[in-house]
Amino acid sequence: xxxxxxxxxxxxxxxxxxxxxxxxxxxxxxxxxxxxxxxxxxxxxxxxxxxxxxxxxxxxxxxxxxxxxxxxxxxxxxxxxxxxxxxxxxxxxxxxxxxxxxxxxxxxxxxxxxxxxxxxxxxxxxxxxxxxxxxxxxxxxxxxxxxxxxxxxxxxxxxxxxxxxxxxxxxxxxxxxxxxxxxxxxxxxxxxxxxxxxxxxxxxxxxxxxxxxxxxxxxxxxxxxxxxxxxxxxxxxxxxxx
Amino acid sequence: xxxxxxxxxxxxxxxxxxxxxxxxxxxxxxxxxxxxxxxxxxxxxxxxxxxxxxxxxxxxxxxxxxxxxxxxxxxxxxxxxxxxxxxxxxxxxxxxxxxxxxxxxxxxxxxxxxxxxxxxxxxxxxxxxxxxxxxxxxxxxxxxxxxxxxxxxx
Numbered sequence: 556x557x558x559x560x561x562x563x564x565x566x567x568x569x570x571x572x573x574x575x576x577x578x579x580x581x582x583x584x585x586x587x588x589x590x591x592x593x594x595x596x597x598x599x600x601x602x603x604x605x606x607x608x609x610x611x612x613x614x615x616x617x618x619x620x621x622x623x624x625x626x627x628x629x630x631x632x633x634x635x636x637x638x639x640x641x642x643x644x645x646x647x648x649x650x651x652x653x654x655x656x657x658x659x660x661x662x663x664x665x666x667x668x669x670x671x672x673x674x675x676x677x678x679x680x681x682x683x684x685x686x687x688x689x690x691x692x693x694x695x696x697x698x699x700x701x702x703x704x705x706x707x708x709x710x711x712x713x714x715x716x717x718x719x720x721x722x723x724x725x726x727x728x729x730x731x732x733x734x735x736x737x738x739x740x741x742x743x744x745x746x747x748x749x750x751x752x753x754x755x756x757x758x759x760x761x762x763x764x765x766x767x768x769x770x771x772x773x774x775x776x777x778x779x780x781x782x783x784x785x786x787x788x789x790x791x792x793x794x795x796x797x
Numbered sequence: 798x799x800x801x802x803x804x805x806x807x808x809x810x811x812x813x814x815x816x817x818x819x820x821x822x823x824x825x826x827x828x829x830x831x832x833x834x835x836x837x838x839x840x841x842x843x844x845x846x847x848x849x850x851x852x853x854x855x856x857x858x859x860x861x862x863x864x865x866x867x868x869x870x871x872x873x874x875x876x877x878x879x880x881x882x883x884x885x886x887x888x889x890x891x892x893x894x895x896x897x898x899x900x901x902x903x904x905x906x907x908x909x910x911x912x913x914x915x916x917x918x919x920x921x922x923x924x925x926x927x928x929x930x931x932x933x934x935x936x937x938x939x940x941x942x943x944x945x946x947x948x949x950x951x
Contacts, residue, residue, distance in 0.1 A: 607857045608857040608858065608859070609857070619919075620919065620920070622920060624857075624912070625912075625918070625919065625920075626856075626912075626914055626915070626918045626919075629856065629857060629914065635857070635858070637857070637858055637859065637860075637862075638859060638860065639860060639863055642802075645801070645802070646800065646801025646802060647801075665805070669807075669808075675811050685806065685808065689802060689803050689806040689808055690800070690801070690802035690803060691802060692802070693801070693802045693803065693804045693805060694801045694802045716807050716811075717805065717806060717807040718806060718807065718808065719805070719806055720804070720805025720806060721805075722804070722805070
C-alpha cells in the first residue's frame with residue numbers, strides 16, 4: 556500500500572502510545588487525532604482525552620472536519636473532563652503524553668509559539684501563544700511535538716522567543732515529515748529518518764548542525780497500520796495539515 | 798496562585814505583572830505563581846437557563862464555569878428559557894447558579910457561526926468567513942443586520 560508523510564507521521568505518533576497511557580491533544584490537531592484513532596484501532600488500551608473535554612470519544616466514527624473542537628471528539632465519550640482539569644492533572648504528573656506543535660524550535664528543545672519578527676509587544680506576526688505548551692511540556696511525562704513542515708524557517712539554531720522549554724528530566728520527541736528527533740542531554744538528536752527521506756534532506760532542512768551519521772530509518776508502515784488509517788480516516792482529514 | 802509547568806518559558810520574565818517565581822511556604826522549592834484574573838464581566842452562552850440565571854452547559858464547558866466564578870458579574874445568553882423546576886429536578890446539572898448572574902438574555906442561535914453542542918454541531922464556515930471579513934473591514938453592524946434579517950426570513 557502506498558503511503559506518504561501524513562501516514563508516516565500518524566503511525567509514528569500512534570506507535571508512541573502504549574497500554575494504560577493517558578494521552579492528550581489540543582486544538583487544530585488533525586494528525587494527532589488520527590493517531591489516537593489509529594492507536595485505538597490497533598487495540599492499544601489507553602485513555603484518550605482532548606480539548607473538547609470528551610473522554611474516550613467513539614473513535615469508530617470518522618471525523619468529517621479538520622477542527623479538533625468538533626463533536627467527533629466528544630460524542631460517545633464516557634465523561635466530560637475539562638481543559639482546566641486536564642492542566643491540573645498534568646501538573647499532578649498524571650498525563651503520560653501531550654501532543655503539541657511548534658512554530659519554531661531550537662536544538663535545546665525551546666519552542667516558540669509567541670511571535671516572529673519585531674518584539675513581544677509589537678510583533679510582525681503574533682502567533683497563537685503558549686497556554687498549552689508552556690504549561691504542559693514541563694510536566695508531561697512524554698511530550699510529542701509534531702510538525703508537518705520540517706524546514707529552515709522552523710528548525711532554527713535560536714528561537715526568537717522561548718514560549719515553552721523541554722524538561723530534560725522527561726521524554727521529549729519531535730516527529731516531523733522527515734524524521735524523529737529525541738532530546739538527549741539537553742539536545743535534539745535524530746533518532747530515525749523516515750524511509751522516503753534521507754540524512755541529506757534532514758540536514759538541509761535543519762538550521763543547526765547534525766553531526767550524527769549512519770542513522771537508522773523509521774520502521775516503514777505495516778500493511779495493517781495503513782489499512783487501519785484508511786478505516787479510521789476515510790475522509791482523509793489527516794491531509795489537511797499538509 | 799501557584800501553578801505547575803511554565804518552567805523555562807520566557808513568558809515569566811516577559812510578563813512580570815502576571816508571572817512571579819516565589820519560594821514555596823511549605824518547602825524549599827521554587828514555585829511559579831500566576832496572578833488571578835478578575836474580569837469585570839463574563840458573557841456566557843448556554844443551552845438552557847431560567848429567568849433567574851441558573852444555567853446548564855450541556856456540551857463542552859471549556860473555561861466557562863471558571864469564568865463565571867472569576868468575573869465580578871456574569872451575563873447569560875441562552876438557546877432556550879426553561880422553568881426553574883427543570884433545575885430543581887437535576888440540581889447537579891446546573892453549571893452556573895443564579896447568584897453569580899446579573900442578567901439573562903434569550904438568544905437562540907446566539908453562538909453562531911460557532912457551535913452550541915448539541916443544538917448545532919458544526920461550525921458554519923461561510924458564516925465564519927463573513928464574520929472575519931466584517932471585523933477586518935469594520936463592518937460589524939452591517940454583518941449583524943444581515944444575520945438578523947436572514948434569521949427572521951426563515
